[in-house]
Amino acid sequence: MSPSRPDACRVLVPSGVLGSGCPQAAFDRGLTLDPHVIAVDAGSTDSGPYYLGAGVSKMTRKAVKRDLRQLMVGRAKLGIPLLIGSCGTSGTDAGVDWMAEICTEIAAEESQSVKVALLYSEQDPERLATYLAKGAISPLAPAGPLTAETLKACDHIVGLMGFEPFAAAIEDGADIVLAGRTTDTAVLAAVPLMRGLPVGPSWHAGKTAECGGLCTTKSRNGGVMLSIDAGGFDVEPLAADNSCTPRSVSAHMLYENSDPYELREPGVMLNARDAVYTAIDERSVRVTGSSHVAMPYTLKLEGSGAVGYRTMVFSAISDPKIMAELDRFLGRLRDRLAAGIRSVLGYEPDEYDFDIRAYGANALGQPGESTVRPAPLEVGLMALVTAPTQDMATEIAKFSNPMLLHFPLNPDDPMPSFAFPFSPAEVELGRLYEFKLQHIVSISDPLELVRTSTFTTHQGERLAVA
Amino acid sequence: MPSLKDVAQYVRSKAAGPFWVTIDIFCGDAATFERVRKAQSLSADAVAKLYGVSADSVRVFEVEPLNVLKISFPRLRPQGSPHDADSHAGQYFVPLLTAPVP
Numbered sequence: 001m002s003p004s005r006p007d008a009c010r011v012l013v014p015s016g017v018l019g020s021g022c023p024q025a026a027f028d029r030g031l032t033l034d035p036h037v038i039a040v041d042a043g044s045t046d047s048g049p050y051y052l053g054a055g056v057s058k059m060t061r062k063a064v065k066r067d068l069r070q071l072m073v074g075r076a077k078l079g080i081p082l083l084i085g086s087c088g089t090s091g092t093d094a095g096v097d098w099m100a101e102i103c104t105e106i107a108a109e110e111s112q113s114v115k116v117a118l119l120y121s122e123q124d125p126e127r128l129a130t131y132l133a134k135g136a137i138s139p140l141a142p143a144g145p146l147t148a149e150t151l152k153a154c155d156h157i158v159g160l161m162g163f164e165p166f167a168a169a170i171e172d173g174a175d176i177v178l179a180g181r182t183t184d185t186a187v188l189a190a191v192p193l194m195r196g197l198p199v200g201p202s203w204h205a206g207k208t209a210e211c212g213g214l215c216t217t218k219s220r221n222g223g224v225m226l227s228i229d230a231g232g233f234d235v236e237p238l239a240a241d242n243s244c245t246p247r248s249v250s251a252h253m254l255y256e257n258s259d260p261y262e263l264r265e266p267g268v269m270l271n272a273r274d275a276v277y278t279a280i281d282e283r284s285v286r287v288t289g290s291s292h293v294a295m296p297y298t299l300k301l302e303g304s305g306a307v308g309y310r311t312m313v314f315s316a317i318s319d320p321k322i323m324a325e326l327d328r329f330l331g332r333l334r335d336r337l338a339a340g341i342r343s344v345l346g347y348e349p350d351e352y353d354f355d356i357r358a359y360g361a362n363a364l365g366q367p368g369e370s371t372v373r374p375a376p377l378e379v380g381l382m383a384l385v386t387a388p389t390q391d392m393a394t395e396i397a398k399f400s401n402p403m404l405l406h407f408p409l410n411p412d413d414p415m416p417s418f419a420f421p422f423s424p425a426e427v428e429l430g431r432l433y434e435f436k437l438q439h440i441v442s443i444s445d446p447l448e449l450v451r452t453s454t455f456t457t458h459q460g461e462r463l464a465v466a
Numbered sequence: 467m468p469s470l471k472d473v474a475q476y477v478r479s480k481a482a483g484p485f486w487v488t489i490d491i492f493c494g495d496a497a498t499f500e501r502v503r504k505a506q507s508l509s510a511d512a513v514a515k516l517y518g519v520s521a522d523s524v525r526v527f528e529v530e531p532l533n534v535l536k537i538s539f540p541r542l543r544p545q546g547s548p549h550d551a552d553s554h555a556g557q558y559f560v561p562l563l564t565a566p567v568p
Contacts, residue, residue, distance in 0.1 A: 045545075256482050434544070438483075
C-alpha cells in the first residue's frame with residue numbers, strides 16, 4: 001500500500017459476507033493497518049427469493065456469531081465503528097433483530113458495553129402504495145410498471161439503504177451499526193463519504209471490496225483493506241501472503257454486474273469506465289480516475305411473496321429402451337398424469353403445476369443443440385408439483401407415485417420399475433417464493449424510509465438510549 | 467470452424483440480480499479478443515435469438531483492457547421463479563460454447 005496519506009480513510013473489510021469467516025491472522029494484520037472502520041455486508045439476493053420471502057437467514061447462527069465476535073473484539077481494541085449491512089441475509093426487520101440479539105449475547109460474553117444503532121429498512125406496502133399513487137415508484141429493466149396488487153402480494157419488502165443512515169448513526173455516537181437491507185457498496189463507502197472523501201473513488205472502492213477477497217488472487221483467504229484519499233483509492237489483501245493485482249481488482253467490476261462500468265447507487269451513478277489500475281507493489285493496487293454523476297435520490301426495492309407450495313419426487317431411469325426414446329416417454333407420462341389427476345383427484349391442469357425435469361437430458365432447458373444430443377445413459381427425473389396448499393401438492397405427488405414408478409414406454413410393455421432413492425418418495429419443499437419487485441422509489445430525504453433505534457448493551461441487557 | 471470453447475480461455479455466467487444474467491468471455495490475449503469481438507455468433511442479435519430474448523435487451527460490452535467480451539440480458543425466468551432450474555445462472559454460458567468463432 002502507498003505510504004500513509006494524511007487525508008486517507010481506511011476501511012477494513014473482513015469478508016464478502018458475515019458468516020463466511022476471515023482467518024484470524026489476516027484479520028489481526030488488518031487491525032495493525034490503522035483502519036478507521038470495520039465494515040461488512042451480511043446479505044444478498046444471490047441465493048434466491050426464499051430468504052426475503054420467509055424472512056430468515058441463509059447463514060447459520062453459529063457462523064454469524066463466530067464472525068461477529070471476531071469483529072466486535074477487534075472493534076473494541078481500536079475503538080472504531082463496526083458497520084454490518086443487510087443483516088439476516090435479506091435485511092428484513094426480523095434479520096436486524098436477530099443480529100441485535102446475537103450482538104447483545106456477545107457483548108455480555110465479552111463484557112463489552114457498546115452503543116448499538118439499528119437501522120430498519122423494511123417497508124410497509126400501504127405506505128409504499130402512497131408513493132406509487134403519487135408516481136414516485138418507477139420500474140428498472142426488465143420490469144413493467146408497479147401495481148398496488150403486486151405490493152400486497154409481497155410477504156416482505158425492503159429498501160436498499162445508501163450510506164447516509166450509517167453516517168447519521170455514527171455521528172450520533174454508535175459503536176456498532178446493524179442495518180437492514182443496504183446496498184453492498186454503501187456499508188463500505190459510508191465512512192469515507194461521511195469524511196468528505198471523493199464520491200467516485202469511495203463508491204468504486206466499496207464496489208471493489210463488496211465480495212471481500214474476491215478481488216484478490218486467493219479469494220478464500222480473507223478480505224481486504226481499502227484506503228480512500230483525495231486522489232483515488234488503494235486496495236490490499238488483509239493476509240500477508242495474498243495479493244491484489246490490477247487484473248484481479250479491475251476484473252471484479254465484471255462480477256455479478258450486468259454493466260462493467262456503471263453502478264447505480266442511492267443518489268449517484270458510479271462510472272468506472274476511465275478508471276486506471278496500477279500496481280503499487282506485488283500485492284497492492286492503486287485505482288484512480290473513478291467518476292460519478294449525481295442522480296435523483298432513489299432506493300431500490302426488493303420484494304418477495306409466496307406463490308404456492310411444492311412437493312418433489314425424485315427418481316432415476318437407465319433402461320436403454322427408454323433412454324433412446326426419452327422425449328416420447330416423458331410426453332406420454334405427462335399426458336397420463338394430467339388425465340389421472342383430473343379424473344381421480346378432480347383438479348384441472350390450471351389448478352396446479354406439474355414440472356418434470358430430466359436431469360441428464362437437458363433439465364436446464366438450455367437452447368441450442370439439445371435435440372441432437374446422444375441418448376443419455378441415465379436420467380434423474382425431478383417431478384415438481386406446485387399447488388396452492390402443501391396438502392394438495394403432496395396429494396398430487398402421492399397420486400402420481402405409481403406412474404412415476406411403473407409407467408411403461410409402450411402400452412403393452414411388461415410393467416417396468418424405476419429407481420426411487422427414498423422412502424417416502426415425496427419430499428415436501430414448503431412455500432415457493434418469487435421476487436416480485438425490480439423498482440426504485442424516489443425520496444427527498446435519505447432517511448425518509450428508514451427507522452432507527454439505539455440501545456446500549458449492559459451485561460446482556462439492552463438499555464434504552466434517550 | 468472453431469467454436470468459442472476452442473478459443474476462449476474461460477467463459478462464465480452468473481446472475482446479476484434476480485432478473486439479469488451476465489456472461490463473461492475471458493479471451494486471454496488481444497488477438498483472441500479481436501476474433502471473439504468480431505464473431506457474428508456473439509452479436510446482440512445472435513445471442514438474443516439463441517436465448518429467446520429481444521435483441522434490444524441484450525447488452526454487449528467490449529472490456530478491452532481485460533480482453534473480455536461481456537454479454538448481459540434479462541432472464542426469461544427470473545431467479546427462483548417456478549420453472550427456473552438454475553438459480554444463480556451459473557450454467558447459462560454453456561450454450562454459447564458452441565458459437566462459431568472464425
